[in-house]
Amino acid sequence: MAVAAVFAIAACSEKLEGGKSCPLLCPEQAITLLDTIIDAAVSDTTVSGLPSIGNEGYLMLASHGDTVETRAIVRYDTLPQHYTKSGLDSTIVNIDSAYLITPIAKPDSLHRPKAPLTIEAYNIDTTATDTVASVLAPLFRPDRLIGSKTFAPESLLDTLRIPVSTDSVLDRVKNGTRLRVGLRIVSTQGVDLRIGSTALGLGVTLHIRASKDTAAAPVNVSPVSRTPTGQPFLSGPLADYTIVLNGTTLTGPNLLAVGGVPSRRSFIRFNVPAHIVDSTTVVRASLLLTQAPNRRLDLHDSVYVFPVAVLAGPAITDVGSLLQFVGAPGQFGLDSLRLAPADSGVVAFEIVGLVRTWRGQSTTISPRSVALRSAVEGQLPGEIDFFSTKAPASVRPRLRITYVPQINYGLP
Amino acid sequence: MRLVDRLRGAQIGRVWTALALCAIPAFGVRAQANLSSQGFGFPTGQFSARTYGTGGALAELDPLSPINPASISIIPTRLVTFQIEPEFRSVTTSNGTERTTTARYPNVFGALPVGHGWVMSLGASTLLDRTSTSVFSTTQFLSATDSVPMTTRFRVDGAMDDVRLAGGWAPLAWLRIGLGAHAITGHNLISITQSFTDSVRFAAFTQQRILGFSGGAVSGGIQLVSKTVTAGFSARSGGNLNLSAEDTLLTTAKVPNRFGASIAFTGIANSAISIRTSRDNWSSLGSLGTPGLHAIDAWDTSVGADLAGPRIGDRTLFLRGGYRMRTLPFQTETHTVTEQSFAGGLGSVFAAGHVLGDLAIIRSSRSAEGLSASEHAWTVSLGISVRP
Numbered sequence: 001m002a003v004a005a006v007f008a009i010a011a012c013s014e015k016l017e018g019g020k021s022c023p024l025l026c027p028e029q030a031i032t033l034l035d036t037i038i039d040a041a042v043s044d045t046t047v048s049g050l051p052s053i054g055n056e057g058y059l060m061l062a063s064h065g066d067t068v069e070t071r072a073i074v075r076y077d078t079l080p081q082h083y084t085k086s087g088l089d090s091t092i093v094n095i096d097s098a099y100l101i102t103p104i105a106k107p108d109s110l111h112r113p114k115a116p117l118t119i120e121a122y123n124i125d126t127t128a129t130d131t132v133a134s135v136l137a138p139l140f141r142p143d144r145l146i147g148s149k150t151f152a153p154e155s156l157l158d159t160l161r162i163p164v165s166t167d168s169v170l171d172r173v174k175n176g177t178r179l180r181v182g183l184r185i186v187s188t189q190g191v192d193l194r195i196g197s198t199a200l201g202l203g204v205t206l207h208i209r210a211s212k213d214t215a216a217a218p219v220n221v222s223p224v225s226r227t228p229t230g231q232p233f234l235s236g237p238l239a240d241y242t243i244v245l246n247g248t249t250l251t252g253p254n255l256l257a258v259g260g261v262p263s264r265r266s267f268i269r270f271n272v273p274a275h276i277v278d279s280t281t282v283v284r285a286s287l288l289l290t291q292a293p294n295r296r297l298d299l300h301d302s303v304y305v306f307p308v309a310v311l312a313g314p315a316i317t318d319v320g321s322l323l324q325f326v327g328a329p330g331q332f333g334l335d336s337l338r339l340a341p342a343d344s345g346v347v348a349f350e351i352v353g354l355v356r357t358w359r360g361q362s363t364t365i366s367p368r369s370v371a372l373r374s375a376v377e378g379q380l381p382g383e384i385d386f387f388s389t390k391a392p393a394s395v396r397p398r399l400r401i402t403y404v405p406q407i408n409y410g411l412p
Numbered sequence: 413m414r415l416v417d418r419l420r421g422a423q424i425g426r427v428w429t430a431l432a433l434c435a436i437p438a439f440g441v442r443a444q445a446n447l448s449s450q451g452f453g454f455p456t457g458q459f460s461a462r463t464y465g466t467g468g469a470l471a472e473l474d475p476l477s478p479i480n481p482a483s484i485s486i487i488p489t490r491l492v493t494f495q496i497e498p499e500f501r502s503v504t505t506s507n508g509t510e511r512t513t514t515a516r517y518p519n520v521f522g523a524l525p526v527g528h529g530w531v532m533s534l535g536a537s538t539l540l541d542r543t544s545t546s547v548f549s550t551t552q553f554l555s556a557t558d559s560v561p562m563t564t565r566f567r568v569d570g571a572m573d574d575v576r577l578a579g580g581w582a583p584l585a586w587l588r589i590g591l592g593a594h595a596i597t598g599h600n601l602i603s604i605t606q607s608f609t610d611s612v613r614f615a616a617f618t619q620q621r622i623l624g625f626s627g628g629a630v631s632g633g634i635q636l637v638s639k640t641v642t643a644g645f646s647a648r649s650g651g652n653l654n655l656s657a658e659d660t661l662l663t664t665a666k667v668p669n670r671f672g673a674s675i676a677f678t679g680i681a682n683s684a685i686s687i688r689t690s691r692d693n694w695s696s697l698g699s700l701g702t703p704g705l706h707a708i709d710a711w712d713t714s715v716g717a718d719l720a721g722p723r724i725g726d727r728t729l730f731l732r733g734g735y736r737m738r739t740l741p742f743q744t745e746t747h748t749v750t751e752q753s754f755a756g757g758l759g760s761v762f763a764a765g766h767v768l769g770d771l772a773i774i775r776s777s778r779s780a781e782g783l784s785a786s787e788h789a790w791t792v793s794l795g796i797s798v799r800p
Contacts (some may be wrong), residue, residue, distance in 0.1 A: 021785060024445075025785055026445040035554040245663050282615075283615055283619045303526045331714060352614070410600065411662065412450070412542075
């Protein structure tokens with residue numbers, strides 16, 4: 001009896017399930033899904049200049065002639081006047097060598113330059129407002145050139161060393177003044193290069209060797225900006241940034257744009273019937289957008305476009321501000337699409353993870369909106385365009401929702 | 413055979429080990445779609461392990477089975493009883509055979525003599541066990557060009573339970589009578605999980621719902637005792653039964669009426685050879701479900717014996733056997749499900765008469781006429797009764 005008892009009790013924890021006998025013996029059947037496509041987008045717009053200046057993950061260094069020309073600006077507003085040798089500080093009175101240690105994003109096969117490229121460094125220090133293209137452009141002239149180096153395409157791996165004039169650096173070290181460097185890329189063919197920025201902790205480092213003595217430690221200077229004075233919230237990001245000299249475009253009212261030059265994000269606000277959001281279980285929500293081909297630049301360059309949640313509440317009405325308060329790519333399970341500027345046709349962004357957060361929440365707590373951004377915004381010039389709500393009806397944004405209606409389940 | 417006789421001396425045995433093991437929590441009770449758990453579930457029978465060992469034939473006479481309230485009048489002392497009853501089931505259809513295990517705890521109650529021949533008891537037993545899990549795959553067509561394969565997992569946990577407060581009285585040596593008040597309670601936790609092969613575009617979801625039962629019934633019974641024959645009769649009259657989800661009343665029905673009778677030959681010392689039949693008016697549950705629910709009235713008939721077997725030390729080992737045939741309450745669509753079972757069992761006392769242990773093993777076969785499906789099950793019923 002005890003053996004049987006143990007046998008019986010051991011069975012307590014056994015778990016088994018099956019369905020081979022379905023549908024013959026299954027009293028329950030699969031729940032039916034309903035599918036609907038609605039013109040849920042009530043307003044949309046595109047805002048240029050996002051991310052804001054200085055907040056680019058990488059600095060875009062591009063040269064496409066008249067189409068796009070950009071420059072990368074790096075500020076060294078504080079230069080050390082001492083170096084260490086054998087544990088003792090010494091004043092810098094001579095500079096043996098100076099380099100810009102420049103991290104780059106290794107170009108993939110699609111972005112690898114077809115010809116050698118030269119990166120030129122210019123002294124662009126000025127008393128004028130040096131975040132304006134019209135002020136900076138004239139400063140990229142031969143008498144301000146302080147260094148350059150040519151690189152073969154296959155040498156673009158992770159870090160580039162660009163020598164700069166030791167006299168120019170020493171002059172600023174001795175006088176205690178700042179050094180502001182502008183980088184320009186030159187090639188016989190159109191070229192894009194992504195330079196590391198302080199926004200991701202990968203800023204261009206000024207490497208100074210003050211003595212030939214190997215016992216002397218080199219001095220590495222990270223980018224830092226002291227202007228605007230007394231406004232660290234503004235001056236901090238300006239340690240390095242991108243300036244567009246040529247190629248700035250505008251987005252027409254019947255388009256929504258992502259990426260491009262200058263970089264832009266798009267915003268779409270929805271009006272989804274409450275009886276779907278609140279009273280059903282949404283299992284699929286696809287934002288259907290019709291892509292408009294952009295044949296301006298990098299036609300077949302792949303760009304990952306992310307739908308992201310807008311985290312700001314309705315108290316913020318300025319769309320430009322709203323688009324700076326967005327969730328991280330991938331948050332809420334929102335996946336990206338890989339698109340090329342020249343593509344066309346309907347694409348579907350799956351946003352079910354976001355739509356489910358709307359359930360039971362008022363629009364003041366959980367706004368029915370989504371933003372679109374590029375994974376390489378401000379870093380590469382590729383631009384993806386979609387038709388907006390102001391375009392003809394057949395190509396406007398739509399929302400396809402698949403849902404489980406409220407059912408009276410469980411009764412046999 | 414009298415309970416007091418069966419509680420005679422023995423030493424503490426392995427039963428305490430079994431009791432300790434009973435404390436191990438069960439990690440889940442699941443089953444697949446099957447013949448026996450249609451509708452609101454499987455009627456376990458409300459039998460004790462002892463009664464199960466006789467195929468159910470002693471149900472109207474056994475004080476540990478919450479059937480006939482008159483039977484509790486023979487309980488001589490305070491008593492607590494607990495029962496564990498796993499079922500190992502296989503279901504065969506044209507798609508193959510699936511095996512599963514369902515653990516049940518179908519019967520627990522306590523009894524207390526209050527003097528002057530009166531005994532009171534309070535207990536709970538499973539009336540209908542609906543625990544089951546079905547997993548099946550389908551393809552949903554959303555449009556002419558859009559479809560999605562999906563897997564549905566439909567799980568039900570819970571049962572409709574019968575909580576009985578009963579009083580039994582033995583005014584005469586040959587007469588025992590009893591009354592019971594029943595609260596029909598319990599719930600079904602329904603859980604539907606739907607997952608998709610395409611997990612990028614589609615998000616899985618789970619919906620849960622609790623269906624609660626509330627109802628009442630009264631029962632009465634009588635036992636007539638002679639030297640060689642004992643007969644028992646009982647009946648239950650059902651009141652209203654409500655089915656609710658949270659605070660919303662969904663459906664109403666009547667608790668099924670029942671009547672049953674056992675007659676036993678007790679001319680052999682400490683033994684009983686019995687036959688029993690009962691009729692449950694399950695059709696009264698029809699309005700508790702959807703219009704597709706088919707509940708039918710059913711007979712439950714059995715024959716069996718509980719015989720005093722060999723003595724091991726100063727302990728008598730009771731040997732039991734029986735046969736039972738019945739109709740299950742809920743049809744599979746329009747097919748009536750029937751069950752035949754053979755049972756065998758043992759019983760003895762331990763711990764100087766403080767512990768009574770009963771074990772039954774039941775082999776059941778279930779089928780539905782006109783349906784190419786069959787079900788077979790081994791059920792192990794272990795009952796432990798303790799006199800503090």
